[in-house]
Every structure is written in structure tokens, then in C-alpha cells.
Amino acid sequence: MAGGVAGILQPAEPRSLDPVNLSNTFSHQPVLGNALYGTLMVNNLDTLELEYKMATDFSTTDGGSTFTLVLQPGLTFTDETPFDAAAVKFNWDRLRDPALGGTAIRQAGQVSASEVVDPITLKITLRAPNPHFGQGLITNAMNWIASPTALQKGQQAFDANPVGAGPFTLVKWTRQDAIELERNPGYWDAPKPYLDRLTIRSTADTNQRFNALTTGMADLSSESSWSVLAKADASGFPTEVVPTGGGQFLGMNFRRAPFDDERARRAVVLATDLDAINAAVFGGEAAYPQTLFPQSSPYFVDVTLPTQDKQTAQKLFDELAAEGKPVTFTFLSYPSEESKAVAEALQAQLSAFAHVEAEVEVADFAAVTARAGARDFDMMISSAIVQDPDYALWTAFHGSSPGNFTGINDSELSAALDAGRVGTSVEERKTAYETVQKRLVALNPGLWYVLGAPSVISSKELHGIDLYTLGSPLPEELWITE
Template identity: 65%
Template sequence: MIRHRRLVAAFAAACSAALVLGACGSGDSASASNAAQSTVDAGDPVAGGTGRILQMGEPRSLDPAALSNTWAHQPALGNALYGTLMVTANDTLELEYKMATDFSTADGGKTFTLALRPDLAFSDGSPLDAAAVKFNWDRLKDPALGSTTIRQAVQIESTEVVDPTTMRVTMVEPNPQFGQALVAGALNWIASPAALEKGAAAFDENPVGAGPFTLVSWTRQDSIELEKNAGYWDAPKPYLDKLVIRTVADANQRSNAMTTGGADLTTETSWTNINKAEAAGLQYLVASTGGGQFAGMNQRRAPFDDARARRAVSLAVDLDAVNTVVYNGEGEVPKTLFPEDSPYYADIPLSTTDAAEAQRLFDELAAEGKPVSFTFLSYPTSESRVLGEAIQAQLSAFQNVEMKVEVADFPAVTARAGARDFDMLVSSTITQDPDYALTMAFDSQSSGNFMGVNNPELDAALERGRFGQTAEERKAAYDEAQQIIADTVVGLWYVRALPSVTFGKNLHGAQIYTLGSPLPEEFWISN
């Protein structure tokens, strides 16, 4: 088993980096050959035992449409109940198939063919076939579901069942990179159509999927208990008999639970907690990314429909000081959209600090009868709340600007983000391959464009990046896109994302795909 390791996912393009495993305490990475010397053979998987898992976001429902497949939400729960059609390899970001056997295009991304393993079955014995996938994918387009995966689903024009194991997918617009988007959301999780049609309450009592585990009980705001699915397609997995998943939004509580042996694995978003885990002799996995998390500004309404207001707030806030308050200086502030080890890196600063110019802009807007006043909508996590308060404290030193902080639970923030009912909130544009993240977040026609960015030149640059035939063509397109994103001021880029898990000495088999999504069927526990 590799201890204290960091997975650095390659940026998929013509250039791809090797998988790097190394120490994370300082943020440095070692070569793969050096890291291999620290590998400890844990032996063959042992069956039995209970895995105690911490997640960061309480689900509003067990419907796949209500779950999010990112490290900060419910990835372990979704993978446990529903399994995966496919995953991404962390070294190349190439698709690897699980319940699916193929997802490919022969026409540049206008149509795809999805092929399934034969004889897949839900936990109630009913078939998981192409018709079931079609039902799940089609319903994700419904805005009434409030699913974050609507961003991916609406890119699909239609689905057609060819035979029980084959589905044809036609896209609204060609997108040869769509597989990267698919695995990052609920399109990857298929539930029983018959169970879903019984309604939300009945489904939450008895969610029917084809994953490695099935529900025993869900005590809201407490724990979700799962047991091994004896009919799981990939026997003898899962190795564990049971999973107990609890939601712990507070970073300190997660760290304490891990270091005192109160949990076996947690999804994580804090470099401070990663460093504490290393000091305690725990293990961890981190997927390297570009972009990051930002306090996004809604350009659809005042005050941030005026570019001067966005620029004034950006100039007023010292993000290194924010990092000190929120992460004790241990976070990485994104100075550029892509890190230096990315083939898409360009020395284009995302922000600068200039208090005098910020005050001039605040005064100019106030003189026009438009003083800058806004509310930061915070998730219930300690990190999000402290971030809002840190920005608020800095802005309090300026005249003609007022900021409030409103804390709401995960479902409420998700719903208001979907309705675009906010001034500022935590959002993210986390790049592995740039296409999915940047187009989803900033293309003017994207349903995932929460900030309301509307720039034809940016749209054109992103399209060139999507269809570029060479590494040089894609690099040139994304250079232009980076400059426009920086000039537009979409928000305050306060930390490089940390899609990660930490886990105890006795838990083995930990793997993550896409944005820090763990695969619980691989877990096993040694004594």
C-alpha cells in the first residue's frame, strides 16, 4: 500500500503527464519511481468488516438526481448505491469501463454509442438495461428535479435504445470530450425506473440501484447505514459487509474523527486537514487540478451586472490574507488559471490587489447612485462561512461597499444557485481536461454558467479549444480564454481545489476518480 500519497491527474490533451505519487505535506511531489519505493504490500483483500465513511454534504434525497459526484458532496454514497458506468484513470483521464463497456463517437462527438455489460441487474433483480439508462438520463433534464447534473444532461438532444445493451446518444452540439462530463455527475449513476416512479418518499425508503451496497436505514442529519449487495455484478466485490456514512461539514470535526480513529475514510477539502492526517500517520489521495474555487459574482443582477463593481471587489480583497484566515496559510491561492505543470499554463494573473483603485471605483459607483451592496450566500461548512467573514472583514475597511453573509443548508444553497437567486456564492471551475470545466462554467449557452458570463469572444475561444486538432491549437485557444476570464472578473479565486480523501492505516484499496470520487467496492479493512 502506498502511504502519504498524492495522485496527480494528468491534464488530458496531446500532452499527458505520468502518474505521480508523493508526499503532500509541503505540496511537493516525488517521481513515480521514488514513490514506488515506499509501497507496502498489504496482501490480498480480506472480506468482512464495516467501513465508517464521512461525507461533507447531507443529501436532500437518495435519488441520484439529488446527489453530486464531487468530493465536497456525496460521491461515496452515490457510488455505493448505484455503482458506476465508467470512471476516469487518474494518470491519463482516459475512460475506464465498469458497468458500461464502451462510450465512443465516430463523428466528432455529435453521436455516441453507449454499450452495457450483459445481464446487469438492480438489487431487486430487475434488469439494468439500455432502457433504464435512457429513463435516468432523460429525466435529469427536468429542471423540477433541481439536479446539478442538468448541466451535463441538457447537452444531450436525444437518447435511443438500440437493443437491451446498447443506447445511441445524440448531442445538441458536437462534443468529443463529453465522457469527461458524464463521469462527473449523476449520469454515471443509474437507479431503477420502477422504484423512481413510486415517488421521492418511497424511493428514499428503498432506493434501488445496482451498486455494491444497499440501504439499511437513513437517519437524517445522523447516519446512512448500508449493507453488501450480494448480487453485485463485480463479485467478490465489495469486500466490506457494511458501510456507515455520516455527514460532517466541519473540517475540525472531520480531522478529529480521523486522527482519533472515529472514522476510516473521509472526503476532504482542507490542506490543513491533509497535513494533520500526514502528521498522524494516515494516508491520503489528492487529484491535482487547475482552476479552483472562487467566490463567484452573479452578473445577471446588481451590483455585479456592472463590471466596475466586480473589479472593485476583486481589487479590494487580498486573497493571500484570506488564505491565512481560512486555511492558516496552507491553501494554494490560484495565481493563474492553470498550474505551472499544466500544458495549458500561461502567466496570466487572475487577480491583483489595489486598494486605491478599488476605493475609486466604489466611490464612482456610489456617485451614480449605485453603491455596492451584496450578500454572500454561504454553505453550512466552517470553511465557507469563514471565507465569507474574511472577505466581509476586508471590505469593511472601504467606503460605499456593504457585504452581508447568509448561511444556508446545502439543499437551499443548491436550489438558489440553480435559480440564480444569489449575489455571491462559492462556485468552482476545476480543470483536469479544460473543456468540460471551462465550457460548463463560462460558455454563454451553458446551463452551468451560474455567474451569467456572456462573452462571444470567450465562447469562440472555448469552442476552438474543444475541437483543436493539435496540442498547440488547444493551447492557443485556452490562452485566449484565460485572458478573457481574468479580465471579466468572474469572482475571487481564493483556493486551488483539493479533491481528496484521507483514510486510516487499516483501510486499503482506496481509489478516486474524476473530482475526488471514491469507489467503496474496492475498500477492505485489515486488523
């Protein structure tokens, strides 16, 4: 069972190996972050309860105003410096710095202060109570702690020698080619990891990733395409899909024309045939959310998301044009084939209407991420893929959230999100999230076009696949048979 080399495919090449520049979702670099830095904690995908790894506790006794993190004693980084509460504080404090441009600020920015209580105990205070803070923490770089000593040497030195306490260490990073990792013999959870080496490559093209699996050039691929998942199932390749609500949506920027006018947002939503997008982009294999929560969710209510109404859409486009505000916008697309196909399918559909014009601009992952952070876009793919509803929905749609890329700022919506966050019973939270759903339908921050598919596809020889949060595999659990 022990030994061997696994080839890993991820969608996005990192800008840097610094955790601040990595993202722990299926569409970015989950295996890489988990491999280099290990994990403080994970969640059980069946119960969503937190389970502990390098941490032994993360809990609140005051309704989420403060949390206490307790670490395993005696942890060290691979540079032999202590992995202690002070190291976690250093990492979490820097993730709050907007100048670093990291996506983890969406969660780290909720922290107002942190205090080292003793070598293994850190207390944090939140800007506002959030009993579900841990569910968001594990989705980003707050879960990945690097050596402060190594980070303080600067990005160039750190990229050459990133220091964590994870199951693997860097051998070599050839940009735009491969990241080669080898087993960390001092990993805290011996005898893991089971593999000797990992070779991680990045490609935005989901079909190229699947072809690499079918030809034996890779063993594990992060995935998001329903059509490729269907091909994998048909070909007998194992797949693991994380069950979620919500999904991906085409976010429209409230901060500037044309989408600062609700009529423009509603017109685009009502003009779009989601079945046609499914056919064009996913070969008809995907589904799109008709309600924000699936019927199996305790928060389900029958508040349906808008569907196509061509006549009303054209009436709105005409109305705006008559006021001198024809709907003209640019779709900022990631370089992935799926993203470009969605953009082009929407552009083609809107071309059948008068007084609306959509252009498509394709940029690399780093550029799109930076422009999202700077709110420099008209329309782009965003997501609110829901496990526990607080993290995804509050982050995407609360008026004060750093992760609110669309700029939606509705007092009733924000109040309902706050109520859902602090509710102490399912009934309280369900009432709050019913209001959330009604306000989102009324305000149209985006066009919900596909259910999320946080997933992996693996070779038949790879075993031990263990996912947490939004499709993040634990590389220390992997093993290969001949």
C-alpha cells in the same frame, strides 16, 4: 482482507437518495452514489482516459456529435429488473428535466435525443459536438443508474428502498444521523465489494470530520481543506489529493446589481488580499491559483489572474458611489466552517474600504444549491476545478451552459470555449484556452481564492482507496485490516 465495517464521512446530507439529488464531487455524496448505484465508467487520474465498469464502451465516431454507450450484458438491479439501455435512457432523460432541480442537468442538458439500439446499446445525440463529453458525464449523476421501476414509485418509496446495481444496498437511513449500507451479494464484479457494511454520516465541519478519524469513529473522510490535510499529514494519516488546475472562486452574479457592473466585480477582486484569506481560513497552508492552468499543464500560458491593488479598488468604489451605485451585496454561504470563514474574512477586508458593504447569509447545502440553480444570489462560492479543461470551464463560463451560475455571457469567451471543446490537437486547444484565460481576467466573474483540493483522508487501517474524477472513491475497492 474481506469483511468488516467502514465508517465514511461526507460533507453534505442528501435531500433524497434519488440520483438526481446526489452530486459526485468531493464536497457532496460521492461514496454514497457509487455504493448504491455503481459506476458506468471512471477516469484514470494520471492519463484522464476513460476506463469502463458497467459500461464497456462510450465513444464517438463523428467528432462528438453522437456517442454510443455499450453496457455489459446481463446486468440487473437488486429488484431483479434489467439494467439495460432502456434503463439508462430513462435515467438520462429525467436528469434533463429542469423541474427536478438536479445539478446533473449541466451535463445531461447537452443531450438532445437518445435512442435504444438494442438491449445493451444506447445512442445519444448532443445539441452541439463535444468530443470530451464523457469526462463530464462521470462527474455527476449520469454515472449512477437507478431502477426505473423503483423510481416510478415516487420519492418517499424510493428513499425507503433505493434500487441500484451498486456494491452496497440500503439497510436504514436515519436522517441527520446515519445511512447504513450492506454488501450486495449479487454485485456484478465479484468477489467485490470486500467490506460487509458501510456507515455513512454527514457533517459540514471539516475539523469535526478529522476529529472523528483521529478518535477511530470513522475510516474515510472526503476533504477540501488544505489546513486539515496538513494536520492529517503531520499526524500520519494517509491522504490522497487529486491534482487539478483552476480552483474555487467567489462567483459574482452578472444578472443583478451590484455585479452587473464590471467595475464592481473588479473592485472587489482588487480589494482582496488572498494571502490574508489563506491565513485566516486555511492557516496559511493553502495556495491560490495565479494562472488558470498549472505550469505542468499542456494548456499553460502566462496569463496571470488579478492580484490586490487597494488604490485602484477604492477609486472604483468611489466612482460607482458617485454615480449612485455604492457596492452593497450579500455573500450566500454554505454552512461549512470553511465557507463561513471565507465569507467573514472577505467581509472584514472590505470593511476597510469606503462605499462598499458586504453581508453574510448562511443557509444549508440544499438551500444554497437551490438558490444557485435559481440564480438567486449576489455572491457565493463556486468552482471551475480543472482536469480536462472542457467540462469545468465550458460548464462554468459558456453563455449557454445550464451550469453558468454567474450569468457571464461574452461572445468571444463562448466562442473560445467552443473552439477548445472541438479542437483536435493540443496546439488548437491551447490557443483557444489562452483566449479563455484572457477574457476571464478581463471580465472578473469571480475572485479565485484557493486551488481545489479534491481529496480524502483515511484511517491507517483502511486500504484500497481508488479515486476518480474530483475525489470520488470507489467503495467496492475498500478493505480493512485489524
